[in-house]
């Protein structure tokens with residue numbers, strides 16, 4: 401038997417109890433109204449004070465009024481009764497969208513209130529698990545740095561042959577992966593980004609220019625000659641663009657059209673779109689692609705040297721800017737990455 405808790409002692413009500421009470425009140429009111437009709441119409445009709453035709457018309461009008469009243473009252477009562485469910489649904493949606501800090505206020509002591517408590521408990525557990533996973537990843541990354549440094553020193557002392565070259569490249573890859581993981585953590589905690597109000601068009605143009613000579617080529621289109629001002633860390637945005645363009649080039653096919661980069665102003669800020677005509681990403685992977693170590697096709701990515709950290713870093717950079725990154729999968733071929741920068745007022 402579980403120990404009694406503070407929650408357990410709280411006076412609790414029931415949705416079914418409330419519904420039963422509402423139905424009882426309605427039945428009582430209906431009874432009163434019917435009796436009222438009888439006194440007001442039937443008796444005078446019997447005594448010949450009003451004609452049956454007029455009594456019938458009155459009966460119709462009054463019944464209509466009563467029915468409308470019952471429907472409207474039921475709707476208002478049910479809306480109030482189900483409000484906690486709507487608030488809870490909003491919380492579940494926000495948690496599903498990755499907002500881990502979400503908690504739903506408990507406004508009732510009935511089953512919905514208990515469901516709200518259970519949801520808040522579950523959201524807290526999910527938060528703890530994700531924090532513990534991130535912590536573990538960071539601790540392991542930190543701990544691996546010292547043995548890696550010792551391995552590098554040991555490698556320097558080895559004879560300069562094929563074996564040493566192979567081991568050096570493996571160690572370099574591990575170092576890149578660890579730096580990526582530590583960078584993810586730095587960005588999550590808001591460090592590593594210094595925002596400055598500036599025009600983003602020259603930053604994008606500069607990065608795109610470095611990819612012009614590479615197949616399948618790249619085309620840049622800006623929204624007129626206007627400046628698109630946003631609060632950005634230029635170096636971090638260059639790195640996001642390099643990542644997207646590097647992937648667009650890497651996953652292009654021999655007959656792919658040139659990569660398109662467009663930037664345009666919208667009411668809520670600036671939007672940059674990077675569209676390629678390569679192998680594309682399956683629709684069901686559009687969200688997961690931004691998770692650390694996620695790769696659509698592990699063998700394909702291994703061949704091309706990636707280990708699935710690039711896009712998760714891009715996502716953290718955009719979040720640190722108060723913006724977003726999203727993937728619009730193409731129909732069969734190609735895909736579009738969309739960066740959104742909030743308005744700098």
Ligand code: ADP
Nearest residue numbers: 647648651680695696701706707708709710711
């Ligand atoms: P990686 O270093 O493996 O490229 P990313 O985080 O940059 O890591 O990308 C994660 C995965 O997303 C890649 O392994 C690849 O499967 C897929 N991907 C990213 N960009 C594209 C693209 N433009 N076209 C097709 N697949 C892509």
